[in-house]
Amino acid sequence: MKNNIMLVVNPISGDVDKSELIDAATIFAGKENLNLVIYNTSGAADIENIKVLYDTYNPERIIVAGGDGTIKMVAEAMESHDVIIGILPAGSANGLAVDLNLPSTIEENLEIAFHNGYMEIDMISINDKKSIHLSDLGVNAEMIKNYENSNIRGKWGYFLQTFSTLIDLGDPFTATITGDFETIECTARMIVIANSQKYGTGVSINPNGVMDDGKFELVILKNLDLVVLGKIISGNMPIDSDDVEIISTDKAMVTTNVPVSFQIDGEYCGTKTKLDIKILPKQMKVAIPNINRDVI
CATH class of the missing domain: 3.40.50.10330 (Probable inorganic polyphosphate/atp-NAD kinase; domain 1)
Incomplete structure (x- = not known):
């Protein structure tokens, strides 16, 4: 059989x-x-x-x-x-x-x-919805909304919508972030909730992310001018600058002063003013290349 x-x-x-x-x-x-x-x-x-x-x-x-x-x-x-x-x-x-x-x-x-063989990867719960990869508030979510409303698909479509979104960029938002760390209050263009390192376009947004460590990262992009964007796209994430802050944790609450565009794993989810975030360890067994890591 x-x-x-x-x-x-x-x-x-x-x-x-x-x-x-x-x-x-x-x-x-x-x-x-x-x-x-x-x-x-x-x-x-x-x-x-x-x-x-x-x-x-x-x-x-x-x-x-x-x-x-x-x-x-x-x-x-x-x-x-x-x-x-x-x-x-x-x-x-x-x-x-x-x-x-x-x-x-x-x-x-x-x-x-x-x-x-496989690895057991974590997932993230965000307002009781699950994320396996990268979710975010701000500029990228706005771009995804524009992408979903456009007729051009694939990486070229993302490229076009990235620049058109940046051209029409509005004011930044103010966020308060709480968790098992000192409370953060900041002005931001984008906050990424990251279970991994790279967007599907190949752009690295969370260089030290690990998908099975029981943690997620909050990547806070306080500034997103063309200089910072160029560094991110070229793979030189400015993690030691005043423009970016990264927090590794297993739970957090993000509250914004105005409704902000939000996406989960490439799907636009409307605007949000509050995100309740927690890690869900070892949720999914996924087949991986043998050269990726030690396999089970």
């Missing part, structure tokens, strides 16, 4: 056709004598449908062809199950895949997703 592998495909993520990827996964599973159960997301009852398929087929792994939002959805569906999640990057920016150093070819990612 063949063992089962489940493939969850987001047909619209990244605005790219997934047929080549599905064909490659089907061929790979056939060569490995595995039964591939394919589920295409629709945006309607996906979590419930994934749970039913898991209970029906009891797959060895669940492989996700999509972006961070699809990965997070599958992780939430499987939160009470002990299953390894493999990733076939197929979103607009693929932030988690970038941080895991997943390769660029379908063939290499299939091998990792189907067979490699």
Whole structure:
């Protein structure tokens, strides 16, 4: 009897056709004598449908062809199950895949997703919503809102919206941040809640972030002029300057003086004035390259 592998495909993520990827996964599973159960997301009852398929087929792994939002959805569906999640990057920016150093070819990612060892990564609860990667208040969330309303997808779309958002930049906001550290009151352009290091565009925002250390980082960007932005984009995050402050913690409360644009893992979530944040340790087993770290 063949063992089962489940493939969850987001047909619209990244605005790219997934047929080549599905064909490659089907061929790979056939060569490995595995039964591939394919589920295409629709945006309607996906979590419930994934749970039913898991209970029906009891797959060895669940492989996700999509972006961070699809990965997070599958992780939430499987939160009470002990299953390894493999990733076939197929979103607009693929932030988690970038941080895991997943390769660029379908063939290499299939091998990792189907067979490699895993790491158990943390998740973050923000106002009772889960984040697996990077969430933020301010400029980047505003850019994501503009991106979602535009017709250009992929990294080029992000690039265009970054500059148009900066051109129309309004006033900074004032934030009060409390936790098991001295209370911080500051004026900021952007506050990142980081479980990892890089955005899907490859820009490093939290150089020392670790996804399985039981901590998250608050990256406070107090200034975001073209000089600071240039340093961030070029990989020279100015962590020792007055423009940036980074706090590592397992819980915090962020309160702002005005409603500020907010996003979770690349999904715009409206404006917020208060974020209740806490770490959720060891929430998700994700397949990783062998060269990434010691594998389990």
